[in-house]
Amino acid sequence: MAPQPNFTTVSNLTTPVPGGGGCPPVGIQLEGLIMPPVLIIDVILGLIGNLVALWIFWFKLKAWNPNTLFLFNLVIADFFALVSLPLRIDALLRGHWVFGDGMCRINLFLMFSNRSASIALMTVVAIYRYFKVVHPHHRFNRMTKRQAAFVSAFVWLLVISPRVPMLAYNHIKGKGEKTQCFFFTSYKEASRGIIILVSMHRILTVVEFVIPMAMLLFCSVRISSFLKQRQMGKPDKVHKAMRMCAAIVAVFIVCFLPTTVTTIGVWVIRSYRPWDCAAFYTFTQLTIVSLGLNFLNSALDPIVYIFSSSMFRKALLGLVPCRKNEGQNTESSSGTQSTSQRELKSLRTDRGSEAKPLQ
Template sequence: MVEEATVVHSNQPFHCLAPQDLVAKILPPVLITELLVGLPGNVMALWIFTCRLKTWRANTLFLFNLVLADFLLLISLPFRIDNLFRGEHWVFGEAWCRSNLFMLAVNRSASIAFMTTVAFDRYFKVVHPHHRVNHMTSTQAGWVAGGIWAVVMSLRLPLLTTDLLVQHGNKSLCRSFSAYNVTPLAIKIHNTVFVGEFFLPLLLLLFCSARIACILRQRQLDKGQKVQRAIRVVGLIVAVFVLCFFPSIATGLSALFIKKVRPSDCESYNKAAQLFSLSIGFTYLNSALDPVIYCFSSSMFRNSLKSAINKLGLVEMRLSRRGSMTSDG
């Protein structure tokens, strides 16, 4: 959405283009930490979903696609880390620049979409317990998941149609968020999706949270353990979502505002652009935190995890009878 700036050249395609040296110093340790924390958790989750679960329900399938999106995003990060260690000099070629940024964007969007889907699943189970959505088969859920992937990938296709590798001095800058003097249509679509995939899911998540809390209080059921878990699941999803994605939206929109009202003030634009690039690190934190959501959202997943830990013989964990391989509660 933004790039760092030092000077404005009105005859150049980019607005205030320059390397972001501060970001290249600060962000790599953050990304490495997220990778080291998130990758083992997501690999373990993939193993449990593919090898340990005996029954797949709709909620389980949505959670599996969430962990798949997170896993694919995390394995794309090493290329960005290498890029930053080289002072933002991309050495893997133009085609892989597009592909890597496409992978990051698609899987970030898919993670948001499936996180929102899990929240909606909880919403229907609590607010509309007899709705036919709650009786969705795993096959039907598979079609829904496939539709989500198709929409997400189609919205991110502009990244594959645009040359994202920019030569600046002796460095090749590979960025999906660039401030253009005249913004191409493909980049306008990319930026619009980035903003829209925050505000629309946020409104849906807040709606789900408010309706669940309201209905349960009306029914005087907000004290039960199962009901409390449903509230905690949606609340946790909202908290993780805001923590991870709000900083990048706030700083990105601030930089665009500065570009709009003070186009020649590259010093102020620099600061906002650097904050935006640093805040991108928070969006990847989402993929490291999502395994916590799996544990809260599926009793089948929790029981499988406990069973695997019990087999190690280091500690004995009690399985839930209610959720033993048959429930998504």
Template sequence: MSFYNIETHCNLTTQPLVSSIMPPLLIVELLLGLPGNLMALWVFSRHLRSWMPNVVYLLNLVLADFLLLVSLPFRIDHMLHDENWVFGDAWCRINLFMLAINRSASIGFMTVVAVDRYFKVVHPHHRVNFITVRQAAGIAGFIWFVVISSRLPLLANDLLIKKNNLSLCRSFNPFKVPPPGIVLHYIMYLSEFFLSFIVLVFCSARIYCVLRRRQIEKKKKARQTIGILLVIVAIFLLCFFPGVALGLSALYLKSLGEKYCEVFRFNGELFVLAIGFTYLNSVLDPVIYGFCSSIFRDAVKKAISQFALVKCNPSHNRWSKSGSHNDRTKSEGDI
């Protein structure tokens, strides 16, 4: 089905505010997100023998971020050319598909990390805490299957719209009657947020109550566990809530009719800007890696120490092999 002739609500237009603000925002996110995720990939791949289930989930979060980082340069070009998409219909579909996969997979694996922490604290003897790395990989595979299958409508429908000599590539368009596949895309966009948010709040509340009842909330590991969940919830809300809130307001304004078109269009621009906050998760996810994995923390500390040592004294540009081996052994034993 082609969308070129489908009627839109309040007439589809370009978004000057988006074209001026989004390119520098996306460029900053790309420049900040790429080094952190490359380092995470390098760290996790170097410690394959010491993997635990939580590291499997974190690695898949890294992979989800790379889908975004690969897609961002094309969105940046799109915005820099006043939203004129020059890469064709097929790549428009693939690009939007990859962006949607990043969001869904990020939400999924952030939620799984929180659930994993919940079982370790609230139900320490549950068999979930003793799953193997292979079983954790199976869980990750199931999440990818659900995420990819639910986003297939973005590949099956034409998303490139011709408007005033422009080719607009958007997955959220103000159609008066969206096709069924796009309706499913909208439903997934909202439902995955609310379902995961409920799980995150539940896990956080139960962990806090259990630790407080045991009167160990001041101990280091307890504080770290609470910190992990607070960081996940904070990143979750910062990255995903603005887009959901503005998406719901767009649906409400659309229901009010054509007389609210100006407000509807402005809300649409704010919605696209809120999507920029969604892309921010690739920048902030390394914070989760640091909280959840001592392997990642130790590697970052070691890199910083080495950089500082070399900068202060260029002659000491090597670590001793014995010290490096001891640090690595210590790091591998504490995930």
């Protein structure tokens, strides 16, 4: 049986040469142009939104509930991602990685742990809202803050455990000024352990999107149908519940669907078309670029906080000066109105008492 042709360059993916080890590692090409501005925007918006959210959670919310605790953990997950991005931006702008093997491992660990934690915590928030609306008497709704803390700890353990092995391997590719810190850029990896780790990563990328997405859609549809059928509360209450579900689903689709699709593409090519290096190169580049959308969730998550927590929403509105003035004007106008009404009542009473002797 004739051996499969091997390739060693990225610029000419269809020219077989002797030796080599399958398709070549993918260098910085498309992502070097697209990702730096995208990641810079992610960092700026994410830091502003999450610092405000953290300040509100820490100083403005006097009474916490399980939902608030879940959202607070989502803020922590976002900060993990934001901490990892500056090094990645620097590497993309330079064209190579200069921070060494140890920082490469930590950087990749934080990047992928954030994705998993954000997906898991948003799913928990949606499930919590589902039980609150559809099953108000379920014991799940009697969850204490201590139990919510255990749930949050379990979620962190669940999402971090599969990523811990990433810290045990060297992910540096290339030498000198061509050094890159990537996790899945070639067929021929340094060891069988890396190959297994990359395969597990691809499986997790797909599974941790498909299952939570199905659960989110189920919760959204059930909440909508339940409120509409029973006509519970005012229409604005139904709209608020649906806005929360729509916000989480929208963040899910925008931030995580592209990476899932491109990962499946790489997986299919790697499994069924191992000789098609051009397709492998294209989908790998698209996968790396789509990671920029993963980190966009750190900037969009404050929208989830606004729709998911009435306490957070009120605290945020309290920070807006015009809202404060409106509240004060409303209170003063209501106070003036009530005073005027009391004066009119007393005036009518006086007139009635004056009119009685004349009768």
